[in-house]
Amino acid sequence: MSKAHRGTGIRDQVKNGRGTCPVCKRTGIKVLYENEINGKKITICKECNKAIAHGKKQEALAAV
Numbered sequence: 001m002s003k004a005h006r007g008t009g010i011r012d013q014v015k016n017g018r019g020t021c022p023v024c025k026r027t028g029i030k031v032l033y034e035n036e037i038n039g040k041k042i043t044i045c046k047e048c049n050k051a052i053a054h055g056k057k058q059e060a061l062a063a064v
């Protein structure tokens with residue numbers, strides 16, 4: 001079992017897992033974390049994943 005969010009584990013993903021995070025709008029960031037927001041699944045970056053886990057970014061999520 002490789003690390004799911006690092007190294008060879010993300011080589012097979014499109015652009016090595018990089019893209020635009022729908023929450024913080026940063027581009028070229030690794031969007032590796034699946035989250036279910038308002039009933040739909042989105043992939044977001046690590047920072048946003050953590051922020052959401054701590055109950056932050058709620059206003060940004062409302063717009064997603």
Ligand SMILES: [Zn+2]
Nearest residue numbers: 021024045048
């Ligand atoms: Zn983000």
